[in-house]
Structures are given as structure tokens and as C-alpha cells.
Amino acid sequence: xxxxxxxxxxxxxxxxxxxxxxxxxxxxxxxxxxxxxxxxxxxxxxxxxxxxxxxxxxxxxxxxxxxxxxxxxxxxxxxxxxxxxxxxxxxxxxxxxxxxxxxxxxxxxxxxxxxxxxxxxxxxxxxxxxxxxxxxxxxxxxxxxxxxxxxxxxxxxxxxxxxxxxxxxxxxxxxxxxxxxxxxxxxxxxxxxxxxxxxxxxxxxxxxxxxxxxxxxxxxxxxxxxxxxxxxxxxxxxxxxxxxxxxxxxxxxxxxxxxxxxxxxxxxxxxxxxxxxxxxxxxxxxxxxxxxxxxxxxxxxxxxxxxxxxxxxxxxxxxxxxxxxxxxxxxxxxxxxxxxxxxxxxxxx
Numbered sequence: 104x105x106x107x108x109x110x111x112x113x114x115x116x117x118x119x120x121x122x123x124x125x126x127x128x129x130x131x132x133x134x135x136x137x138x139x140x141x142x143x144x145x146x147x148x149x150x151x152x153x154x155x156x157x158x159x160x161x162x163x164x165x166x167x168x169x170x171x172x173x174x175x176x177x178x179x180x181x182x183x184x185x186x187x188x189x190x191x192x193x194x195x196x197x198x199x200x201x202x203x204x205x206x207x208x209x210x211x212x213x214x215x216x217x218x219x220x221x222x223x224x225x226x227x228x229x230x231x232x233x234x235x236x237x238x239x240x241x242x243x244x245x246x247x248x249x250x251x252x253x254x255x256x257x258x259x260x261x262x263x264x265x266x267x268x269x270x271x272x273x274x275x276x277x278x279x280x281x282x283x284x285x286x287x288x289x290x291x292x293x294x295x296x297x298x299x300x301x302x303x304x305x306x307x308x309x310x311x312x313x314x315x316x317x318x319x320x321x322x323x324x325x326x327x328x329x330x331x332x333x334x335x336x337x338x339x340x341x342x343x344x345x346x347x348x349x350x351x352x353x354x355x356x357x358x359x360x361x362x363x364x365x366x367x368x369x370x371x372x373x374x375x376x377x378x379x380x381x382x383x384x385x386x387x388x389x390x391x392x393x394x395x396x397x398x399x400x401x402x403x404x405x406x407x408x409x410x411x412x413x414x415x416x417x418x419x420x421x422x423x424x425x426x427x428x429x430x431x432x433x434x435x436x437x438x439x440x441x442x443x444x445x446x447x448x449x450x451x452x
Contacts, residue, residue: 143344144344146321146325146345146348146352149325149328149341149344149345149348150324150325150327150328150345151328153320153321153324155317155320156268156269156270157268157269158265158268158269158286159269159286159313159316160286160287160288160309160312160313160316161285161286161309161313162285162286163284163285163286164187164189164278164280164284164285164286165264165265165268166180166264167179167180167181167189167220167254167261168256168257168260168261168264169222169254169255169256169257169261170231170235170254170255170256170257170258171235171238171255172253173238173239173242173252173253173254173255174242174250174251174252174253175220175251175252175253176252178218178220178252178254181280183283183284185218185282186213186216186217186218186279186281186282186299186302186303187217187218187219187220187279188206188209188217188218188219188277188279188280188299189220189222189265189277189278189280190202190206190219190220190222190275190276190277190278190292191221191222191223191225191261191262191265191266191271191274191275191276191277192221192223192224192274192275193223193224193225193226193227193274194223194226194237194241195226195227196274196275198274198275199274199275202275202292202293203221203245203248204248205292205293206221206249206251206292207247207248207249207250207251209295209296209299210250210251211250213303216303217299217303218251218252219251219252220251220252220253220254221249221251221252221253221254222254222255222256222261223238223253223255223256224256224259224262224266224274225262225274226238231257234255238253238255265278269289271289275291275292276289276290276291277289277290277291277292277295279295279298279299279302281302281307281309287302287307287312288302288312289316298312321349321352321353322349322353322354322357322360325345325348325349325353325354326360326363328341328345329342329345329346329349329367330367332345333367333368333371333373335373336371336372336373336374336375336376339376339379339380342380343379343380343383346364346368346383346384347383347386349361349364350364350386350387355390356394358391358392358394358395358402359391361387361388361390362388362391362401362402362405364383364387365384365387365388365391365405365406365409366384366405368380368381368383368384368387369381369384369405369408369409369412381409381412381413382413384409385406385409385410385412385413388402388405388406388409389406389409391405391406392406397425398429399429400425400426400427400428400429400430400437400441401426401437403422403423403425403429404423404426404441404444406422407419407420407421407422407423407445407448408444410422411447411448411451416451419448420445420448420449423441423444423445423448424445426441427441427442
């Protein structure tokens with residue numbers, strides 16, 4: 104039932120960057136520490152140097168370097184006051200093709216308030232002429248599925264000046280350019296609706312978006328190192344410190360991330376895993392449950408396991424029963440697992 108989310112998915116269809124980011128603050132979660140104690144390591148001491156991508160929310164949008172425009176009116180530059188979506192795709196990319204109708208719907212919905220440009224990159228052709236011929240035929244065959252401006256980059260210019268500096272290694276990838284010509288959002292087109300609506304309506308909080316993106320980078324770096332430590336079974340103290348910093352500073356509003364931290368600590372097979380780790384797990388999942396009003400059955404299942412692991416058996420029974428109560432009847436496999444754990448807890452009650 105439990106599938107641990109990978110670090111890459113924990114990151115924001117939105118992990119982007121250009122502004123320098125200072126290392127996180129020092130953390131010391133040992134209440135017995137004294138002035139003579141060795142200073143607690145910073146986040147970067149624990150996970151390694153964290154670099155923010157060159158192209159970040161708030162960066163000036165790079166120029167459009169296009170060899171040929173197909174559908175729609177050509178877009179030579181970003182006009183002040185106009186919102187744009189620059190989306191990258193290729194003919195061989197099935198998720199890209201799947202995203203075409205949604206982009207067309209957005210273009211129709213916002214009409215003149217939005218200009219979408221779908222830029223073909225990473226195409227597997229020998230030269231520009233062959234590529235242009237391929238894309239012209241492909242786009243013509245799509246018909247109304249691509250009802251927005253479509254363009255072919257000049258050589259690899261757009262991939263080199265947009266995708267690479269933003270550390271975007273997969274497509275489809277979309278960039279929202281706001282009315283000032285700056286990058287406001289980066290991510291998968293499937294997640295673009297709400298930020299696009301907010302930007303067009305003038306309700307977008309760029310400072311909050313920037314912080315979310317920075318937090319996403321920190322979470323990704325932290326989770327990568329955290330998982331490597333748990334797999335190795337060595338330096339578990341570092342894993343706990345990373346988890347505590349994520350809980351306090353970077354993932355404190357990400358219930359799914361907190362659940363992943365807790366579940367991995369609770370189910371790790373490292374020989375030396377123990378009460379200190381389980382207590383961190385309990386703290387992480389308690390924060391996640393608070394954020395979701397103690398109404399998410401999958402989080403409650405994790406919370407019950409954490410309570411059980413730290414010896415709070417009655418608490419485990421209480422919340423496992425609640426988790427079962429909230430689990431949809433269609434989740435038959437999950438219910439079987441939850442009921443099995445409840446039976447185990449009740450056997451110790």
C-alpha cells in the first residue's frame with residue numbers, strides 16, 4: 104500500500120532557480136547542548152553544496168530564438184503587459200503529445216490575455232531542414248489539438264538558453280512569463296492551471312512562489328541524502344538531523360514529504376534503527392496530520408505506526424481505527440493492510 108515518493112517527485116513540477124541561496128541556518132535539536140558543544144552542522148554540511156539553477160523564478164525571460172513559426176501568429180519578443188506560456192515538446196514524447204489539447208483549451212479560455220508558444224526541441228533529425236519538414240507535417244496532422252502558436256527552435260538555441268539553465272531535464276516543460284517579462288513559474292503543463300489563473304488575475308504572490316521553489320530544491324537535496332543514508336544504514340544521526348531540518352524549515356507545509364520521511368524511518372531495515380529515529384518519524388507525521396486536520400487516512404495509518412513504535416499502543420489503536428473508518432471501501436488492499444496492523448496493535452494493548 105505504501106509507496107515512498109522519490110525525491111525527484113517531491114520537488115515542484117516547479118524546481119527552478121537563478122538567485123543565490125544562502126545555506127540554511129544552524130540547527131541543534133539536542134536540548135542538552137552547551138556553549139562548549141560542537142556547533143550543529145548546517146543543512147549544506149549534511150547534504151552537500153546546493154546550487155540554485157541559473158534560470159529561476161524572477162529571472163528575466165531569455166530571448167526567443169526561433170527558426171520557423173507554424174500555427175498562430177509569430178511571437179518575436181515578450182510584450183509588456185502580456186502573459187505568455189513557453190512550452191517545450193518533441194514529436195517522440197508521448198506526454199508532450201498528450202498535453203497538446205490541454206494547452207489548446209487554455210489558449211481558448213484566456214484568449215488575448217494569454218499567448219502560448221509550443222517550442223519544438225530535442226528532435227532527432229540530422230539537420231534543421233529535415234527537422235522543419237518533419238515538424239510541419241507533424242503539426243499539420245495534429246489539427247485542432249495544437250490551437251496555439253507552434254515554433255521550431257533555431258538549432259538548439261532554446262534548449263540551451265531555457266531548459267539547460269533551469270535544470271529542466273525532461274519534457275513537456277512549461278514556463279510562464281509574466282507581464283513584466285520575467286519567469287513566474289516552471290513545471291509540467293498538467294500543473295499549470297492554478298498559477299496561470301493567479302498570474303492572469305493579478306493574484307500571484309511571486310515572493311511566495313520563489314520561496315516554494317527554493318524550498319523544493321532544499322527538500323529534493325535533503326531527501327536524496329536522507330534516503331541514501333537509510334539505504335546504507337550508516338550515519339543515522341545525520342539522517343535524523345536532515346529530517347529535523349526538513350520538518351522545521353523546508354517541508355513543514357508538505358504533508359506528503361513529511362509522510363515519506365516518517366514512513367521511511369519507521370520501516371527502514373538498517374540494523375541500528377531505533378527509538379531516536381522513531382521519535383523523529385512521530386514528530387514528522389504529527390505535523391502532517393495537523394496540516395490535514397487528522398482526516399487523511401493514509402497519514403493516520405503512518406501516525407498510528409509511529410505511535411506504536413514509540414510505545415504509545417493505545418494511541419496507535421485509536422488512530423488506526425480512525426484511518427480504517429476514513430479509508431474508501433474501494434481501497435480493498437489498503438484496508439486489508441490497515442486492519443492487519445490494527446490487529447497487531449490490539450494484540451499489544
